[in-house]
Amino acid sequence: MSASTLNGSNIGVTSVNTSYDSVFGFKEKSLVYANLNQPLPAVNFLEKYIRNSADFEAMEFKEYDSIRDTNLFSELEEGFTPKMTVLSFIYLYIALIGFFIAILLNFSKKNDRLAKMLISAFLCVHSLFILEFVLYNTNYQYKYVHTYLMASSVALLYGPLLYFYFKRIIQNYNFRIVDLLHLLPAVGLLVVLVPIYSLSGMEKLRIMLGTSPLYDKVDFLWMIFVPKLLSLVIYGALIRRLYFSSKQKESIANQELATQWKNNLYRIHVVYVLSYFIYGISISGVIAQGLNIIYHSQVISMSLMVIYIASMVYIQPKVFASSMFKRKDVSVKDKYQKSGLTSSFSNELKEALVRLLLDEKIYRDSSLNLEKLSEKLDTSRHNTSQIINEHFNENFFELVNDYRIQEAKELLMISNPEFKMNISEIFYEVGFNNKVTFNNAFKKRTGLTPSQYRKENS
Numbered sequence: 001m002s003a004s005t006l007n008g009s010n011i012g013v014t015s016v017n018t019s020y021d022s023v024f025g026f027k028e029k030s031l032v033y034a035n036l037n038q039p040l041p042a043v044n045f046l047e048k049y050i051r052n053s054a055d056f057e058a059m060e061f062k063e064y065d066s067i068r069d070t071n072l073f074s075e076l077e078e079g080f081t082p083k084m085t086v087l088s089f090i091y092l093y094i095a096l097i098g099f100f101i102a103i104l105l106n107f108s109k110k111n112d113r114l115a116k117m118l119i120s121a122f123l124c125v126h127s128l129f130i131l132e133f134v135l136y137n138t139n140y141q142y143k144y145v146h147t148y149l150m151a152s153s154v155a156l157l158y159g160p161l162l163y164f165y166f167k168r169i170i171q172n173y174n175f176r177i178v179d180l181l182h183l184l185p186a187v188g189l190l191v192v193l194v195p196i197y198s199l200s201g202m203e204k205l206r207i208m209l210g211t212s213p214l215y216d217k218v219d220f221l222w223m224i225f226v227p228k229l230l231s232l233v234i235y236g237a238l239i240r241r242l243y244f245s246s247k248q249k250e251s252i253a254n255q256e257l258a259t260q261w262k263n264n265l266y267r268i269h270v271v272y273v274l275s276y277f278i279y280g281i282s283i284s285g286v287i288a289q290g291l292n293i294i295y296h297s298q299v300i301s302m303s304l305m306v307i308y309i310a311s312m313v314y315i316q317p318k319v320f321a322s323s324m325f326k327r328k329d330v331s332v333k334d335k336y337q338k339s340g341l342t343s344s345f346s347n348e349l350k351e352a353l354v355r356l357l358l359d360e361k362i363y364r365d366s367s368l369n370l371e372k373l374s375e376k377l378d379t380s381r382h383n384t385s386q387i388i389n390e391h392f393n394e395n396f397f398e399l400v401n402d403y404r405i406q407e408a409k410e411l412l413m414i415s416n417p418e419f420k421m422n423i424s425e426i427f428y429e430v431g432f433n434n435k436v437t438f439n440n441a442f443k444k445r446t447g448l449t450p451s452q453y454r455k456e457n458s
Contacts, residue, residue: 159235
């Protein structure tokens with residue numbers, strides 16, 4: 001048969017039946033050109049055959065010995081044959097370090113339990129992605145097909161984990177039920193991915209080889225890349241706002257080290273977001289594909305994050321200690337060292353404040369705030385705050401609630417049915433706006449709920 005119908009050149013074969021234009025037809029055509037020592041069409045048809053059949057062993061056929069040493073055939077083998085390069089081994093080593101450090105962190109009793117769980121999970125997510133990239137880059141994913149997209153299951157956890165870690169170490173934040181809403185996007189993505197995870201190994205291979213009738217590369221662009229990029233950008237902005245809004249308020253014992261730790265975490269995260277964005281633009285076809293530096297940049301930035309956290313575990317382990325981000329105890333004397341309030345005037349204001357609280361019962365005003373109280377005392381907010389701190393060793397809200405709870409306790413002890421008030425009437429009477437706030441303040445000071453207190457003292 002002639003090869004001219006296939007590549008437009010006369011290479012001494014009469015013809016090739018076009019009915020062979022099927023999966024096995026690709027193999028037959030490839031073998032024909034291999035026997036004719038024509039590497040370009042031989043490799044092209046062999047690649048089509050492999051992508052449609054997932055028969056990687058076809059590259060071992062002896063018919064290809066004559067073209068095996070050519071660059072074209074070597075590139076084909078490199079694209080499908082499992083291999084471990086030095087760089088891939090380094091990535092693998094870093095991923096394993098990440099998993100090890102994540103486990104190690106949770107064995108330390110001195111660490112903040114919640115903070116270490118968040119940073120450990122953050123580290124595991126990075127390590128899982130790096131591990132999947134190693135399998136992809138070394139072609140071992142073709143062998144272990146069920147590892148396909150394994151890191152995508154946690155793709156939308158990067159941002160939330162780092163965001164709540166920052167909230168924990170900056171604000172000593174405790175989780176609330178409503179915070180579970182941050183997991184909804186990750187759960188939604190997992191639901192979308194379950195049908196892919198449940199596919200057979202052969203179908204997953206076809207997806208990886210680009211010949212699946214079920215999914216196209218563009219599907220994954222919208223399914224994974226876009227939601228993940230949006231998540232990274234949104235949570236990156238939230239972390240920035242959280243961090244910089246608290247920067248001026250921080251007064252912690254290890255200020256310099258803590259600042260350096262948070263700065264570096266945030267900077268490496270930003271580098272990763274940028275590299276991931278460039279990677280996404282590349283796979284979308286907007287810029288040139290196939291540049292190794294683009295594919296590797298995001299993995300390098302994630303590896304830097306893992307290495308940085310791991311190094312801090314050994315070099316500066318105290319950044320993970322529960323005492324690391326505790327605020328300094330600043331004495332009232334130091335706090336108001338530069339105040340212009342004289343001792344005599346301070347005592348006058350204190351006496352005036354006590355009169356307002358005891359005689360006028362100003363605390364009963366549910367809208368009372370520092371501004372209103374300062375107007376009553378005919379002084380500045382700063383002076384009012386200072387006399388409360390200096391003379392009562394409390395802040396404004398603590399002082400006001402102390403008086404409210406004290407009166408509430410007296411009202412709860414009234415047993416005469418003629419004067420007895422129900423709990424809802426009492427909390428409004430003493431200045432609270434709602435029952436929840438009242439109950440929390442009452443239990444904080446007495447260790448009992450209002451109902452329990454009334455029962456024990458009636």
